[in-house]
Amino acid sequence: MTVFIEKGNSMRFSNTLPARIALACALAAGLGTSHAAAPANVTLGVAIPTATHGFTGGIVWWANQAKKELEAANPGLKVIVKTAASTPEQANQVQDLLVVNKMNALVILPLESASLTQPVSQVKNKGVYVTVVDRGLTNPAAQNAYVAGDNSAFGRLPAEYLARRLGGKGNIVVLRGMPSTIDNERVNAFNAEIKKYPGIKVLDAKYGNWNRDDAFKVTQDYLTRFKGIDAVWAADDDMAIGVLKAIEQAKRTDIKEVFGGAGAKFAVKKVMDGDRLVQADVSYSPKFIYDAIKMTANARLKGEALPARTIIPSVLITRDNARQFYFPESPY
Amino acid sequence: MQPTPNTRSTEPTTGPGPQPAPAAGLPALAWLRAAGPLIALVLLCIAGALLNPDFATVDNLMNVLTRTAFIGIIAVGMTFVIVSGGIDLSVGSMAALIAGAMIVAMNALATGANPPGAAPMIVAGIALALACGAVFGIAHGLLVTHGRIEPFIVTLGSLGIFRAVLTWLSDGGALTLDFNLAEAYSPVYYQSVLGIPIPVWVFALVAFGGTVILNRTAYGQHVQAIGSNEQVARYAAIRVDRAKVLTYLLLGVCVAIATVLYVPRLGSATPTTGILWELEAIAAVVVGGTSLRGGAGRVMGTVVGAILLSVIGNILNLTSIISVHLNPAVQGVVIIAVAYLQRSRR
Numbered sequence: 001m002t003v004f005i006e007k008g009n010s011m012r013f014s015n016t017l018p019a020r021i022a023l024a025c026a027l028a029a030g031l032g033t034s035h036a037a038a039p040a041n042v043t044l045g046v047a048i049p050t051a052t053h054g055f056t057g058g059i060v061w062w063a064n065q066a067k068k069e070l071e072a073a074n075p076g077l078k079v080i081v082k083t084a085a086s087t088p089e090q091a092n093q094v095q096d097l098l099v100v101n102k103m104n105a106l107v108i109l110p111l112e113s114a115s116l117t118q119p120v121s122q123v124k125n126k127g128v129y130v131t132v133v134d135r136g137l138t139n140p141a142a143q144n145a146y147v148a149g150d151n152s153a154f155g156r157l158p159a160e161y162l163a164r165r166l167g168g169k170g171n172i173v174v175l176r177g178m179p180s181t182i183d184n185e186r187v188n189a190f191n192a193e194i195k196k197y198p199g200i201k202v203l204d205a206k207y208g209n210w211n212r213d214d215a216f217k218v219t220q221d222y223l224t225r226f227k228g229i230d231a232v233w234a235a236d237d238d239m240a241i242g243v244l245k246a247i248e249q250a251k252r253t254d255i256k257e258v259f260g261g262a263g264a265k266f267a268v269k270k271v272m273d274g275d276r277l278v279q280a281d282v283s284y285s286p287k288f289i290y291d292a293i294k295m296t297a298n299a300r301l302k303g304e305a306l307p308a309r310t311i312i313p314s315v316l317i318t319r320d321n322a323r324q325f326y327f328p329e330s331p332y
Numbered sequence: 333m334q335p336t337p338n339t340r341s342t343e344p345t346t347g348p349g350p351q352p353a354p355a356a357g358l359p360a361l362a363w364l365r366a367a368g369p370l371i372a373l374v375l376l377c378i379a380g381a382l383l384n385p386d387f388a389t390v391d392n393l394m395n396v397l398t399r400t401a402f403i404g405i406i407a408v409g410m411t412f413v414i415v416s417g418g419i420d421l422s423v424g425s426m427a428a429l430i431a432g433a434m435i436v437a438m439n440a441l442a443t444g445a446n447p448p449g450a451a452p453m454i455v456a457g458i459a460l461a462l463a464c465g466a467v468f469g470i471a472h473g474l475l476v477t478h479g480r481i482e483p484f485i486v487t488l489g490s491l492g493i494f495r496a497v498l499t500w501l502s503d504g505g506a507l508t509l510d511f512n513l514a515e516a517y518s519p520v521y522y523q524s525v526l527g528i529p530i531p532v533w534v535f536a537l538v539a540f541g542g543t544v545i546l547n548r549t550a551y552g553q554h555v556q557a558i559g560s561n562e563q564v565a566r567y568a569a570i571r572v573d574r575a576k577v578l579t580y581l582l583l584g585v586c587v588a589i590a591t592v593l594y595v596p597r598l599g600s601a602t603p604t605t606g607i608l609w610e611l612e613a614i615a616a617v618v619v620g621g622t623s624l625r626g627g628a629g630r631v632m633g634t635v636v637g638a639i640l641l642s643v644i645g646n647i648l649n650l651t652s653i654i655s656v657h658l659n660p661a662v663q664g665v666v667i668i669a670v671a672y673l674q675r676s677r678r
Contacts, residue, residue, distance in 0.1 A: 050499075053604045057504020179657060204652050207659075211604045216597070217399055221649030224392045225384065238506075238602070245598055249522055266508070331505025 042300045043078045044070075045097035045128075046293060047090055047108040050083040051331075053210060054238050054264060058286030058332030059109065066293040077297055087112045091119040098123045105129040105300045107293050113181075114138050131296045131306060133289055135182075145306035147292040149284045151182055153314035155189030155235075157282045158259045161316060162200075162231050165257055165279075169199035170230030173222045175208040175215055175239050186235060186261075203229070208239045215242030223250045231257040237264035237281065244277060263317055263325045264332050272322040281317040283325055286332055288312045368673035369620050369636045376640065376666070380647040387650055394529055396646050397639070398521075401531035402427070402590040403609060404638035407616040408542040409586030411634045412579040414617050415546070417559040417626030418476060418483040420580065422468075423587050424609030425494035430464045430591040431601035432498040435507045442510040450516035457517075457595075461588045468494075469584020473577030491610070499603045506602040514599035521596040531593045535635075538589060542631040545582075555579060559626025616641055619670050640670065 046067070051057035060083055067079040080101050084090035090111050097103045106128050110116040113135050121142035124130045132143040140146070162172060174190070177183040187205065194200055203226050208215035215234060222229065223246060232247075232255060234240035240260030247255055255277065260267050263283040270278040291312060299306050317325050380387035406423050413420050438457040441447060468490070475486045501507060509517065523530050546552040554575045557565040566572050595601070614624075620637030622629030644666050648659045 051504025051603060052499075054505050054602060057499070057502070057603065060504050176656070206649060206656050209604075211607070212598050212600070212602065213605070217645065218649055220395045220399070221392075221646055224386050224389070224395065225650050238604075241598060241600070266506075331503040 041076045041078075042074075042105055042297060043080070043101060043103045044105045044107065044293070044297050044300070045094070045101060045103035046079060046081045046289075047093050047097070047106065047110075048081070048083055048289060049090075049109060049111050050085045052085070054332045055210075055262060055286055058264075058330055059289050061331050062287050062290035063293060066290040066297075070294065070297050074297070074301060077301060079293065079297065084111060087115045091116060094119050094123055098126060098128060103128060105131070105296055107131045107133060107289070107296050109133040109289060110135050110137065117142050129296070129300055129305075131292055133292045145296070145308060145310070147288060147295070147306075147310045147312065149288055149312050150314040151185040151284075152189040154261055154282055154284050155186035155191075156193045157314060157316045158233050158235075158261065158280075159190045159193035161280050162233065162257060162259060163194065163197045166200065166230050168197045170256075171201050171203050171226065171228055172231045172233055173203045173219075173226065173229055174205035174233045175218055175235055175243065176205055177210045177236060177239075178207060183235075190233065190235075208234070208236075208242070210236050210238060212238050212242040215239035216246050217242075219243045219246035220250070223247070223252055227254075229255050231255065231259065234258055234260045236260055237262050237267035240267060240278065247277070262332075265327060265330060268317060268322050268326045271317055271319055272326060274319060279318070281322075281325075283315045283317055285325070287327070287330075369633055369640060369670055372666075372670040372673055373636055373640045373643065376643050376647070380643065380650070383647060383653070384650040387647065390527075392646070392650075394524075394532065396642050397532045397535070398529045400638050400642045401535040402594055403612045403616060403641070404535050404635060405538045405586050405590040405593075406583070406609060407613040407620075407634045407638045408538050408631055409583030410613045410617050411542065411620075411622055411629050411631050412546065412555055413483075413583050414614070414622055414624060415559045415626055415629040416555045416576055416579045417562065418576065418579060419614070419624075420472065420483065420487045420583055421610045422472070422487040422491040422494055423583065423613055424606035425491045425498070426465070426468055426584070426587050426606075427591045427594065427609060428601055428603070428605035428607075429494040429498045430461050430468075430588055431595050431605055432501050432507050433464055434458075434461050434591065434595055435509045435599075435601055436501060438513055439510050442513055450513055453513060454517050454520075458592050461592050462585060465584040465586075465588025465591070466581055467584070468587075469581040470577060472584070473580035476580065477573040477576050495603065498601065498605070502601065502603065504603065506600045509595065509599040514596070517596040518599070519596070521593055534589065534593060538586065539631055539635045542634075546629070546631055551575065551578070556628055560628070612641060613638075615667060619667060637670075640666075 046063050048059050048063055049056045051060045063081050067081055070077055070079055080097060080103065082093040082097065084093055094106065094108065097106065104127065106123060108120060108130065110132065117137040117139050120130055120137060121139065124142055130143045131145045131147060133147050134149065136146055137143055176187055194202060204222065206218050208218050219242060232243050234243045237260035240258050243258050257279060258277045259280060260278065261282050261284060263281050263285050267278060267281050271281055295306055386392060410420060410423065434457045437460050438453050441453045441456060472486055472490065475481050476483045520530055525533060546555065554570045557568065557570060558572050558575055562572060616638035617634050618624055619640060620630065620633030622633060644663050648662060
């Protein structure tokens with residue numbers, strides 16, 4: 001399927017996200033030098049997961065978007081995007097990128113932290129500049145820079161918002177993603193925040209596997225089991241779709257809010273349009289891969305280093321700021 | 333075991349209902365083993381009702397049966413393939429791809445120059461789904477018979493192909509049905525007739541049809557004979573290749589029927605659609621008493637197996653006595669226990 005990219009997309013990047021000032025500055029600096037005389041030759045390898053669900057679909061799309069824009073702007077730059085479905089496959093790709101493609105910079109979103117630490121550490125020892133995205137490696141010495149979303153805000157912001165929305169009193173049911181450190185971090189942050197409101201009760205938290213169909217089933221059963229629910233923390237926009245369908249089917253009117261997460265375009269659209277149940281979301285955009293690739297490429301072209309840690313803040317999306325988070329061309 | 337197509341077909345029971353009467357000549361012990369999955373289901377339902385009174389409500393029962401319909405319908409088709417000695421690992425990906433193809437085609441019609449009414453578009457979508465299912469099934473069957481490739485490999489290959497094509501169609505994201513079309517189509521999943529949701533009716537019809545074909549027709553006997561001993565079946569002048577291709581065709585059509593019911597539920601297909609459905613369908617068939625080695629099987633056993641699997645998940649969702657991390661372990665224990673109840677049939 002061909003995706004038509006609106007012209008001037010790269011310009012929009014730098015002025016649409018005021019929350020990402022640091023990033024925007026880095027990018028502006030990068031754009032400024034992109035037409036400097038005789039840029040160094042940079043071969044940038046990008047190793048990311050294959051598109052197995054909406055979020056990783058977004059990762060792949062944003063990575064290719066960054067490649068397109070960067071290669072057009074910098075003749076001396078080559079960006080090679082590789083997608084992997086499993087950890088061994090990704091480790092092989094990292095090796096191939098070094099041996100076959102002679103990369104001198106790598107942006108990697110590791111499928112798994114522990115098992116990729118060694119392969120990445122090996123290429124770093126051979127002089128490759130390594131930026132790790134989203135999932136940190138177990139040995140930070142294997143990376144030059146780390147760029148990630150804010151998982152604890154991903155849990156904390158919905159808790160704050162829902163507590164405010166319910167006036168500090170009510171019943172919430174929670175859907176979790178898959179058993180993983182990311183999911184634990186989010187759920188722990190949510191629980192820590194919600195504990196500050198003694199009037200709010202979390203009835204149960206079950207796994208919906210970041211999947212619409214499983215979320216539908218879990219929600220059906222929540223609705224059978226609990227007669228009074230004030231809000232659902234679906235913890236993911238894809239799961240929120242299943243939640244909304246189950247509520248619609250059961251014709252339940254007690255639920256006031258369904259809070260997803262990640263800022264998928266259909267969810268942001270609902271927030272913009274003033275949906276009855278979806279009035280807010282929290283950003284955790286796959287766009288961070290785009291930011292990471294651009295930052296790394298621009299820094300390497302100038303021979304500079306990135307800050308050791310860049311956390312891209314998760315922001316509460318409401319009707320007021322939703323337009324800044326709406327990317328209709330992205331698949332996610 | 334020789335094919336014994338003498339089980340009396342009764343009304344299709346899609347829930348814990350009356351067990352088919354033991355046919356004359358079937359030893360009591362064999363009957364007990366055959367009833368194993370049903371006994372397990374009844375026990376599980378009693379446990380569910382004790383753990384949470386909401387379990388035994390009509391609404392919950394309908395929820396469970398409706399969500400079982402997808403896997404159940406696919407598992408009925410899978411019964412034929414497994415009884416004939418084959419296997420199909422691709423059904424989940426096939427369902428996802430058919431769902432995606434339906435959505436793309438219907439959206440194209442809806443946004444075309446002269447969009448027809450919603451009903452013709454939905455009928456076109458359904459026809460496309462059935463055609464896709466039949467073509468995919470025939471392709472599997474021909475590769476297995478004329479191509480002489482192991483069904484495991486054929487369908488493992490197509491599993492990857494189907495899912496990759498869907499992911500490509502959706503650009504890694506979601507394919508979503510046009511809003512008005514989704515509204516017009518949603519009754520197919522959400523509407524009830526005589527108090528029973530449409531997917532449950534369709535599931536019952538498919539199960540009934542499957543029972544009749546497997547137990548009451550010459551073709552059903554051929555399928556069982558082939559699974560029992562393919563060489564002997566050839567000597568008995570059974571057209572083995574044709575019968576095998578037909579089992580894959582039947583399964584493909586079953587997958588298409590399941591997809592036709594699936595699409596109106598969420599109105600979308602994503603790369604996670606139908607993930608691991610193949611394992612659930614195969615588990616339903618085997619838990620229901622069909623041997624993975626082929627030869628003999630019961631469609632009604634498969635139906636009970638499919639319901640059993642979703643009842644476990646439902647009970648776990650309705651209670652919180654154990655850590656959510658242990659839920660899959662409970663499922664595993666129940667599956668093994670049921671398999672133990674109906675063991676050593678050969």
